[in-house]
Amino acid sequence: MDLYDSRAWGGGAGSPISSNDVNTLELVQANLKRRWDKPFGEASHANLQIGRMTLNLGSRRLVAADDYRNTTNGYTGFRTDLHWGNGLDVVAIAVVPQIRLPETKADVLDNRGEPDLETTAQRLYGGILTWPISKQGQATQVTLIRFEEEDRPTRPTRDRDLTTYGFRIFREPKPGQFDHDFEVYLQRGKNSLSSLQTAQLRNVEAAYIRAEWGYQWKAAWRPRLSVEYDWASGDRSGETDTRFDTLYGMRRAEISPAGILAAIGRANIASPGIRLELEPTPTMDAFIGWRGLWLADKTDGFASTGVVDRSGRSGDFAGQQLDARLRI
Known part of the structure; x- marks a missing residue:
């Protein structure tokens, strides 16, 4: 418990x-x-x-x-x-999925207690198959995840009905060897343009790619240097929604801090990066990383920010991120 x-x-x-x-x-x-x-x-x-x-x-x-x-x-x-x-x-x-309650700003600011909602109006099911393909730690994964969402009388939603197919080939980091992690998702289904009950229902065709290559040295502090690239489709003009939905995925381990700083996520992003990780002691680790930030589609909102220029005249460069952490 x-x-x-x-x-x-x-x-x-x-x-x-x-x-x-x-x-x-x-x-x-x-x-x-x-x-x-x-x-x-x-x-x-x-x-x-x-x-x-x-x-x-x-x-x-x-x-x-x-x-x-x-x-x-x-x-x-x-x-x-x-x-x-x-x-x-x-x-x-x-x-x-448990829906965290309460949701109103006044109740949240008041730290009001309310049991989280469990409702079959949101359903998540599927599976992952993993099998080793070499004695050096390389493995392959195949993923199938279904997410279904419907309106409740007091809780309108975007009525998402999404199937996400994934393929991944990876090798976990170990001292003295190269490692890699390549994963691609294809997302298909339907959703509504907004949470209004009269909103137009659209087809969904979206994708996400993650590529990472690294090397960890056999040395004190176990340094590991890696290069990475994330690309998630944005919503192009047209009747089909092409914006990738990461569902309940984490972001801190790879992309950006979550919580209040949750500006960068797996949606409408094209982002190369480089990262150095260190383990000074068994109970201490640290990293410093840089990534450039571009929009996959310059007419859609960038990542999780909600900032959008429908004309596209602002271009596709969104900035840079320098990220560091020391954990004890």
Whole structure:
């Protein structure tokens, strides 16, 4: 069981504080687990989890428990994990994402407690298949995630009905070797132009690409240098929505801090970067990174900022980000 108590003080009417920052006395995790050993032969196992839980699936770019923001993402339903002795792994989920409450600015600023909402008007299900392809730690993943969303009488939505297909090939960082992480998502389905009940329903065709190459040295502080590139489609003019939706994916580990600073995310972005990571002690790590920021489509809003020039005359360069962290 995990009980979260996330609060904020000193905010005013113009504060960006929201339910992403405040979630008072919330039982985010309360579930039952069962494990079976050797169901598929030696070194195999199966796990079943039912109830309220947090989730971190695959690369965490679609479904994650945010470990940086003041609150986290919670889900209610079931998860099953199957592992074969040859390294093959299957994860399957069928959950409803918990909607953090309260949502009104006045209640959030007052740190008002209200149980998070569990409703079948939002549904998330799918799975990830992972298998090793070399003895050097290289593996491949295939992802299929469905998200369905409908209006409730008191909560209008964009009626998203999205299927996201993913393919990933990666090699985890280890001292003395090169590593890489390449993942591509194709997103198809429908959504509404806005949350109004009369809003036009549109087809969705969007995509996201992540590419990263790195090397970690066998040396004190375990330095690792990597270059990376993120591209997420923006919404072009036309009847089809081409803006990528990262659903419940994390952003801090790769792109930008979450929470109040959540200006950069996986939508309408083209961003190369470079990063140096260090581990001075077993309990301390640090990194410094730079990335350039461009719009994938200059007529759509940049990333998560809401800043948009429909004429496109402002160009596609959005700026630069210098990011550093020391964690003890």
